[in-house]
Amino acid sequence: MISLLTPEEEATYLDFYSNNIIKTCNFFKMPTQVKLTAASFFKKFYLVNSVMEYHPKNILYTCVFLAAKSENYFISIDSFVRALQGTEAAHILDLEFIVLQSLKFTLLVHHPVRPLYGFFLDFQAVLLHPEPVMYDVSVDTLGNLYNRAKDWLNEHAVTSDVTFLFTPPQIALAAMYDTDKRITDRYLKRKFLKEDKEKLNVIKEGDEEQPDQNTEPQNEESEKQGVVKEESETNSHHNIKLHTQREHYETLVRTIRKCIKIAKEVKPTTREESKEIDKKCFFALNPKKLIDKRIKRLALEEK
Amino acid sequence: MSTPVVASPPVPLKKRSGPATHNYSKERKVGEGTYAVVYLGHQVTTGREIAIKEIKTGIFKDGLDMSALREVKYLQELRHPNVIELVDVFSTPHNLNLVLELLPCDLEVLIKDKEVVFTMGDIKSWMLMTLRGIHHCHRNFILHRDLKPNNLLIAPDGQLKIADFGLARALGNPNEDLSSNVVTRWYRAPELLFGAKHYTGAIDMWSIGIIFAELMLRVPYLPGKDDVDQLDVTFKALGTPTEQIWPNVSSLPMYNALTVYAQPSRQELRNRFSAATEKALDLMIMLTQLDPSRRCDSTRALLHDFFTELPRPTEPRDLPKKSIKKEEPDAKRRKI
Amino acid sequence: MCPICKTDKYLSPNMTFLINPECYHKICESCVDRIFSLGPAPCPYPKCGKILRKNKFKQQVFDDLRIEREIDIRKKVGNVYNKTEEDFPSLKEYNQYLENIEEIVFKLNNDVDVVETLAELDKYEQEHKLEILEKNMRESEKSADLVKYQEAMERLKQEKRKIQEKMDLEDLNFQREQQQKLLDKMATSSETTEEILKQLEVQKQSRLTSRRKQLQSINENLDRQFNSANPFHKHLPEEVQTPFTPFKGDRDLNKKYTMLPVLDAEEIMDTDNSHGSYYDPYMNKLAKVKEFLGAGWRLNHVYERALDEAFIGLGCIIEQEKTSAKPTLV
Numbered sequence: 010m011i012s013l014l015t016p017e018e019e020a021t022y023l024d025f026y027s028n029n030i031i032k033t034c035n036f037f038k039m040p041t042q043v044k045l046t047a048a049s050f051f052k053k054f055y056l057v058n059s060v061m062e063y064h065p066k067n068i069l070y071t072c073v074f075l076a077a078k079s080e081n082y083f084i085s086i087d088s089f090v091r092a093l094q095g096t097e098a099a100h101i102l103d104l105e106f107i108v109l110q111s112l113k114f115t116l117l118v119h120h121p122v123r124p125l126y127g128f129f130l131d132f133q134a135v136l137l138h139p140e141p142v143m144y145d146v147s148v149d150t151l152g153n154l155y156n157r158a159k160d161w162l163n164e165h166a167v168t169s170d171v172t173f174l175f176t177p178p179q180i181a182l183a184a185m186y187d188t189d190k191r192i193t194d195r196y197l198k199r200k201f202l203k204e205d206k207e208k209l210n211v212i213k214e215g216d217e218e219q220p221d222q223n224t225e226p227q228n229e230e231s232e233k234q235g236v237v238k239e240e241s242e243t244n245s246h247h248n249i250k251l252h253t254q255r256e257h258y259e260t261l262v263r264t265i266r267k268c269i270k271i272a273k274e275v276k277p278t279t280r281e282e283s284k285e286i287d288k289k290c291f292f293a294l295n296p297k298k299l300i301d302k303r304i305k306r307l308a309l310e311e312k
Numbered sequence: 313m314s315t316p317v318v319a320s321p322p323v324p325l326k327k328r329s330g331p332a333t334h335n336y337s338k339e340r341k342v343g344e345g346t347y348a349v350v351y352l353g354h355q356v357t358t359g360r361e362i363a364i365k366e367i368k369t370g371i372f373k374d375g376l377d378m379s380a381l382r383e384v385k386y387l388q389e390l391r392h393p394n395v396i397e398l399v400d401v402f403s404t405p406h407n408l409n410l411v412l413e414l415l416p417c418d419l420e421v422l423i424k425d426k427e428v429v430f431t432m433g434d435i436k437s438w439m440l441m442t443l444r445g446i447h448h449c450h451r452n453f454i455l456h457r458d459l460k461p462n463n464l465l466i467a468p469d470g471q472l473k474i475a476d477f478g479l480a481r482a483l484g485n486p487n488e489d490l491s492s493n494v495v496t497r498w499y500r501a502p503e504l505l506f507g508a509k510h511y512t513g514a515i516d517m518w519s520i521g522i523i524f525a526e527l528m529l530r531v532p533y534l535p536g537k538d539d540v541d542q543l544d545v546t547f548k549a550l551g552t553p554t555e556q557i558w559p560n561v562s563s564l565p566m567y568n569a570l571t572v573y574a575q576p577s578r579q580e581l582r583n584r585f586s587a588a589t590e591k592a593l594d595l596m597i598m599l600t601q602l603d604p605s606r607r608c609d610s611t612r613a614l615l616h617d618f619f620t621e622l623p624r625p626t627e628p629r630d631l632p633k634k635s636i637k638k639e640e641p642d643a644k645r646r647k648i
Numbered sequence: 649m650c651p652i653c654k655t656d657k658y659l660s661p662n663m664t665f666l667i668n669p670e671c672y673h674k675i676c677e678s679c680v681d682r683i684f685s686l687g688p689a690p691c692p693y694p695k696c697g698k699i700l701r702k703n704k705f706k707q708q709v710f711d712d713l714r715i716e717r718e719i720d721i722r723k724k725v726g727n728v729y730n731k732t733e734e735d736f737p738s739l740k741e742y743n744q745y746l747e748n749i750e751e752i753v754f755k756l757n758n759d760v761d762v763v764e765t766l767a768e769l770d771k772y773e774q775e776h777k778l779e780i781l782e783k784n785m786r787e788s789e790k791s792a793d794l795v796k797y798q799e800a801m802e803r804l805k806q807e808k809r810k811i812q813e814k815m816d817l818e819d820l821n822f823q824r825e826q827q828q829k830l831l832d833k834m835a836t837s838s839e840t841t842e843e844i845l846k847q848l849e850v851q852k853q854s855r856l857t858s859r860r861k862q863l864q865s866i867n868e869n870l871d872r873q874f875n876s877a878n879p880f881h882k883h884l885p886e887e888v889q890t891p892f893t894p895f896k897g898d899r900d901l902n903k904k905y906t907m908l909p910v911l912d913a914e915e916i917m918d919t920d921n922s923h924g925s926y927y928d929p930y931m932n933k934l935a936k937v938k939e940f941l942g943a944g945w946r947l948n949h950v951y952e953r954a955l956d957e958a959f960i961g962l963g964c965i966i967e968q969e970k971t972s973a974k975p976t977l978v
Contacts (some may be wrong), residue, residue, distance in 0.1 A: 042485070078374075079381055081481060081488075086374045105375045106403065114401040114408075116385035117482070119957075127958025130926050130951055134908050138924060148927045176961035257963070264965055392898065426711065440894070448898055453953060486934055486950045508943030548658055560942035567942075583662040604944025614894040624892070 013293055018286050019060055025283040026065040027051060027168040033073050037092065039082055045120045047076035048167050054111045061293040063104070070096055071104040079116045121162055125181035129155040132185075135199050136192070142199065146192055154192060158184040165272035175268045182261075183268040194262075201258040335400070336411055338364055347377045352414065355399070362399055363415070367408040379478030380408060386454055386477045387412075394445030396465060396475040415465035415473055417634050419523070423461055423530055427635040432589070434632055435527045436618070437625035438464070441472035442520055447610035449474070450513040453483045457494040459519035461526060470628030483512075492565075495519060497542050498532050502553060503604050505543050507566035514604035517613065521599025528585050528592075543570060550600055551575035558603035591618040650676035652683075652692050666705040669720045671698045672713050680705050721756045725749055728773045730783050804870060811866055815859065826852065904959040910948035913941055926951060 014022070030051055034044040050072040055065075070093060077084050090098045109116075132151050136142050161184040166172065171180055186193040292299040338351040342363075351364045367380045387398035387410070400411040419438065422428055442464060449456055458479040465475045479494050489509040495501070501518035503511050525533035534549060536542025547553070552572045553561045561567060576584075581593060588596065595618040598608040608616075619625065649656050652675055655663055665674045673693045675683075683689050684702035691698045710716045729749045736742040755765045773780070826848060833844050911925050916932045934940060935947040 040485070040488075074375070078376070078378060079385060081484065083374075083378065102370070102375045106369050106408070109376065109408070110403050114384050115388055116381060117389050119961075123954050124958040124960075127954035127956070130928075130955055131905050131958060133926050134906065138908055152927075174966055176964050176966065178958050178960065178962040181958065182962075260965060261962070264967075393896075444894075444896065444898065447895065451898070451900070483953065486931065486945075503943050506942075508939075510940045510943040510945040512944045512946075512949060514944045558942070560938040562942075563938035564942045565939070580661055605941075605946060607944075611899070619894060620892060 012289060014061060014286060014289055018289070019055075022060055022283060022286045022290065023052075023055055023065065024168060025280075026069055030069055030073060031163075031167065033069065033093075037073075037077075037084065037089075039073075039077060040080070041122060042120065043073070043076050043080045043082050045122070045167060046080055046118045047073045049118045049120075049172060050076055050108065050112060052170075052172070054108055057111050060290055063107075064290070064294055067096060067100050067104055068108065071101045071108050074101055075105055075108055075116075119177045121166060121177040121180040121184070122159075124178040125155070125158055125162065125184060128178075128181055128185060131200075132192070132196050135196055143192070143195060150192070154185065154189050157188045161188055169272045169274070171268050171272045174271060175264065179261075179264055179268055180272075183265045183272065186265050187269045197258065197262065201261065202254055335402075336362060336364060336409075338366075347371075347380060355411075361414040363412045365410040365412060366404075367410065369406055369408055376408070382480050383477045384408070384410065386449075386480045386482075389452065390448065390454070392445060392448040393471055394441045394473055395448060396473045412475075413467070413473075415467050415475065417466040418462055419464040419466065419472070419527075420461035421634055422466070422632060423526060425635055426530075428632045430527060430530075430632065431623070431626065432587070432592070433623040433626040435524070435592075436623070437628065437631060438472055438527065439520070439524055440614075440619055440625050441628070442474065442523065443610055443613050445472070445474040446513075446516050446520065447614060449480075450516070450610050454480055455483060455513055456480050456516050458496060459516055459523065460496045460499045461523055464523070466631075466633075470631040470633075472628075497539065498522065498535050500542065501604065502543075502546060502602050503564065505539070505546065505566070506561070506564035508564050508604075512604060513609060514607045517599055517607050517609060518604075520613075521596055521607075524596050524599060525585070528587055547571070547573050549576065550602060553602040558606075561603070589618075589621065591616070591621050594618065650674075650679060652676065652679045665708060667708050667713070667716070668698075668700045668704050669706075669717070670700055670704065671696050672717055674708070675705075718753070718757050721753055725752050725756070725769065728769060728776075728780060730780055730787070732783075735783070807870060808867060812863070815863060819859070822855070900956075903956075904962075905955045907948070907951065907955065910951060911935075913947075 027048060030048050031044055034047060051065075051069060054063075054068055054072065070089075074084070074086070074089055086098045086102065090096060090101065129151065132154075133148065136146055136151070137148065141147070158181075162180070166180050166184070171183075175183070182193065182197075185196075335356050337353045337356060339354070340352045341349060342352055343350040347367060349366045349368075351366065353362055353364055354360065355362050367377065369376060384398075384401060387396065388401075391397070396415065397413040398410060399413060402409050402411070422430075442459075446456065446459070456474060456477065456479070458476060459474070463474065463476040465473050467473060481490070484490070490511060492504045492507045492509055492511070495504060495515060499519040499522050501511070501515040504515055522533050534542070534545045536545045547570070551557075551574055552569060554569075555562055557575070578593070578597075581597070582588070585593060585596070595608075595613065595616045598616070599613065601607040650663070650665070655676060655678075657663060664677045666677055666680050667674055668691070671691050671693070673691055673696060675692065679692070680702065683692060684700060684705070688699050688701045690696070691700050708716055710719065726749075729745070729752075731742075731745060733739070733742050736745065752765055752769060755761055830844065830848055833839075834841060837844065908925050913936050916935055931947060931950065934945075937945075
């Protein structure tokens with residue numbers, strides 16, 4: 010009998026190949042953007058398909074090829090295939106349309122990289138200006154934090170499932186938080202809790218910032234309304250606002266923590282493990298071969 | 313995309329191929345391009361009229377065509393009254409099908425139709441809708457890179473919609489090179505003519521400025537015969553750029569100062585655009601600034617006084633339509 | 649370009665072209681002045697030679713000269729055949745008349761029997777001279793009515809303005825009175841200042857709304873009077889005018905960050921970072937590349953975009969959205 014792969018085996022198998030995407034992209038010296046998009050395509054493909062239908066090797070190459078095109082890093086199919094061993098142009102071109110279809114024709118992927126850079130900038134604005142808030146945090150500290158957070162993203166975000174469960178800015182903050190909890194938490198508090206008294210005064214001047222506003226329609230008048238509301242505001246209003254602020258802050262931190270946990274759950278797959286599954290997978294993909302093999306063996310036994 | 317961004321597709325499209333094919337009827341072929349055939353048809357369930365752009369696959373050496381991919385990629389993301397709506401995407405065995413809303417007319421047809429008279433209110437209304445559409449693209453960091461009257465389509469209710477995203481792209485990383493070989497020649501910004509590789513949304517704003525001029529003149533404003541002539545025509549009309557009016561222009565890859573024409577005086581422009589009010593002229597001058605960093609962006613353009621002075625922009629439904637007697641159903645190839 | 653003096657329209661954008669209905673050749677205004685000021689002269693176009701008079705030159709209205717010519721012919725014929733539908737006992741006869749006009753226009757326009765047709769036209773004019781003149785008189789009376797209508801419209805506007813001014817004046821006086829009342833009350837009453845102010849405010853508001861209603865009804869009355877008295881008025885549907893919003897809400901005015909000032913290329917120093925701006929040595933280097941600057945690239949665009957993207961979707965909790973989403977959604 011053909012034994013099918015269990016979902017766990019399939020997941021392990023895919024993790025192994027996900028890592029190959031990065032290797033392949035690095036081989037072609039493709040920009041990070043392409044790498045991340047290819048990984049995202051690959052994962053989305055196997056949300057709706059199984060490795061027992063499509064072998065990951067060529068799907069992987071196809072995803073890289075398609076991602077390169079989509080991210081304006083065009084590479085001709087000939088030079089692409091020439092550099093890879095054991096695959097043909099026709100294989101990839103045949104799969105390209107199937108991959109696109111499985112992606113439901115959605116090619117634009119938002120990655121956490123640029124939000125991370127945005128936070129690097131905003132950390133500077135909030136923690137260093139007009140004067141430093143923490144005695145031991147300088148531009149260099151933040152630069153260092155940013156670089157380590159970038160590594161964190163490469164290590165944990167590309168291959169894990171977090172991209173399906175969290176938005177890019179949340180993943181970026183998770184990278185910052187896990188790299189340096191003390192600095193990131195100070196930033197979040199200053200930003201979303203307005204912990205300092207002076208900041209409270211700023212709020213009164215109509216410079217309110219609510220972390221969840223992007224779910225509301227933002228119309229032209231909202232600024233003016235905001236100002237009017239501000240003027241008639243009483244103390245009790247303020248307390249309610251502080252309360253909701255607190256709630257938003259806590260939700261955000263909870264989300265970030267959950268994101269870190271899920272990102273780090275992935276354990277590296279060994280080559281041996283993957284080889285085992287590969288064997289099982291081979292017969293699932295080519296049932297006829299298994300039957301032929303059995304027939305051969307039976308024939309031998311009869312003799 | 314102003315709403316939260318989620319990693320999964322924002323619009324639930326029909327699952328895989330199969331049933332989607334039967335949701336639409338292809339009735340009449342209306343055009344054929346290098347990589348696509350356009351049909352008119354209906355959405356079966358609703359009876360809504362639609363256009364289907366059938367993209368041939370498997371005819372290019374390098375797989376799916378770049379412009380097809382770009383069109384799908386960006387239209388999937390943009391939802392705005394002044395951007396063409398991608399209703400659905402589905403696949404048939406050898407084709408990729410984009411289901412688009414049906415837009416029976418475009419601005420080029422109207423400009424050329426000499427029986428149609430434009431009032432300032434009409435021009436204002438079209439400009440307003442074009443700017444709103446491009447503002448939406450730019451605020452999502454997407455450059456159109458091929459704005460021209462022929463790509464500004466008109467819906468039956470008069471709404472103008474930006475179409476043809478085959479050359480569109482998202483702004484990349486800060487140091488990434490962009491191709492300067494974009495935008496149809498007559499609407500190409502001077503920095504592109506000089507081979508700039510790090511341009512911005514200002515190139516789309518230039519195109520809109522030239523379209524604005526064309527709406528007033530009723531003939532193309534800067535019709536260069538070839539790329540070299542385009543430089544000449546552009547600078548003849550708007551002056552040859554110097555380091556003074558456009559700092560660092562001489563560092564652009566293909567910069568050359570060919571013939572030096574003087575900057576046109578306001579009076580000269582006033583003579584050329586006799587129908588324009590002072591405010592209209594102001595806006596046009598701001599949109600056709602040679603230096604891209606001084607050219608006005610979509611936000612400033614939309615806040616310009618031109619839109620608040622009388623006459624009010626014409627309501628879309630009251631805008632001029634194509635004169636009926638000229639209609640020859642199959643003679644004109646519609647580009648979508 | 650003028651084919652006679654070779655002046656370029658691009659170089660002298662205010663030049664105008666004139667044509668003469670004799671031959672419709674385009675000649676620029678200065679050439680016309682030069683050639684025809686001393687009296688009739690032949691057209692300067694080679695092989696044309698038609699004798700042209702300066703007073704017949706005019707500006708071209710239509711791009712297509714065939715249309716321009718046809719309009720001229722129609723005008724000429726229309727001046728002679730100037731009857732309107734009301735001059736005929738039946739529509740059929742009027743149509744016959746129009747058909748006749750078309751016939752003449754067609755012949756003249758397409759150079760068919762031109763001499764005969766012109767003779768016919770001439771003959772008709774001689775025979776119907778009185779009728780034509782009479783008709784002309786009646787038509788100009790009608791247009792005089794239109795002028796009258798416009799004058800009446802102007803008067804109505806002035807009337808409205810006067811009423812508005814009068815009401816404004818009354819309002820001003822009322823305000824002064826109120827002010828005085830307030831001072832009196834504050835001196836005598838036992839109520840607190842705030843209460844008095846509040847009362848006055850309420851009074852003022854109610855007066856304002858009643859005034860507005862008053863003004864509206866006066867205006868409506870005037871309009872009605874005016875419209876019933878004049879025959880030109882067509883009843884137009886009342887247009888609901890919504891206030892103009894340039895962006896229709898498609899703009900983010902509540903950015904969740906405040907940007908630090910971004911320096912210009914010349915101000916960026918490689919070593920110094922205390923300018924109160926963002927610090928990123930790599931970006932600072934890019935910000936000095938002349939090729940980038942010439943193309944319109946600016947550092948603040950890069951920063952603005954990164955910051956925008958940092959806050960797009962930050963508050964969107966996918967888990968919550970999933971639990972609140974309808975289960976029917978596949």
